[in-house]
Amino acid sequence: MKDSTLPLQYYLRLIKKIRTTLDLQHVCSDVASEYGCKFYCFAMLIRYSIRNPTYHVISNYPQAWINYYLEHDCKSYDPVFQYWLDNTTPSTWHDIVNHTPEITQQNINFMQAAAKYGLKTGISFPLHGPHGDSSGLNLSHVQTLNPRLTNLETVSKISLLCQYLHQAAYKLLNALNKEKSIQKNTLNLREKECLLWCTEGKSSWEISIILGITENVVVKHLQRACIKLGAHNRQQAVAKAVSLGIFDQHYLEIVKSYTFNGD
Secondary structure: OOOOOOHHHHHHHHHHOOOOHHHHHHHHHHHHHOOOOEEEEEEEEEOOOOOOOOOEEEEOHHHHHHHHHHHHHHHHHHHHHHHHOOOOOOEEEEEHHHOOOOOOOOHHHHHHHHHHOOOOOEEEEEEOOOOOOEEEEEEEEEEOOOOOOHHHHHHHHHHHHHHHHHHHHHHHHHHHHHHHHHHOOOOOOHHHHHHHHHOOOOOOHHHHHHHHOHHHHHHHHHHHHHHHOOOOOHHHHHHHHOOOOOOOHHHHHHHHHHHOOOO
């Protein structure tokens, strides 16, 4: 499809059909092809852990460049990566390098190295979600970017498209992570209940009264929950359980309907 303008409705329909990472890859590939870009890279940051966020990357960048990037740990001096994390408006790579005050010679050397692998020019579309999640779509080429790709109307349309892409990718990748984590670390009913009441600020003694079990049993349930979730304490276990969506509506209704005498 090579229309003079981005066929927005066509891509929105594709995005609504995203069920796998391959579907996500196809959408990115089609958008890149629409504007004569040889390469694309869609990256998403999801904070399953505050200290160690997870990066999901879908791209067709040359494997040699990916190997170079990983081997040299280029995130720390990749100006496009830093722009993605710190900004919300689209920008060409040229403008990032030439109009960002913090740019260093190391950043410039990095971009020159990327050009040698075919990533000569590009445009970045950063987006930040409501849960501390971020995504960025980069379209790049071995030569000068298609002028259509940098006009205001097209940039606005792709920015809108990226909002839908971000939401679809977040739901997909979060669901895949949740499924993997729950399969690996399934909590039993009591462990869920004890953690749930921790979210309400209840002590082990208070939880024991609510559930009609001893305080020692509550502590053991919480300890097992921490081990299963890879958490160091109950606070971290609660944070992980919430991010994984372990507390479904049934459990939330239990808390909502319960009145603790000590309140």
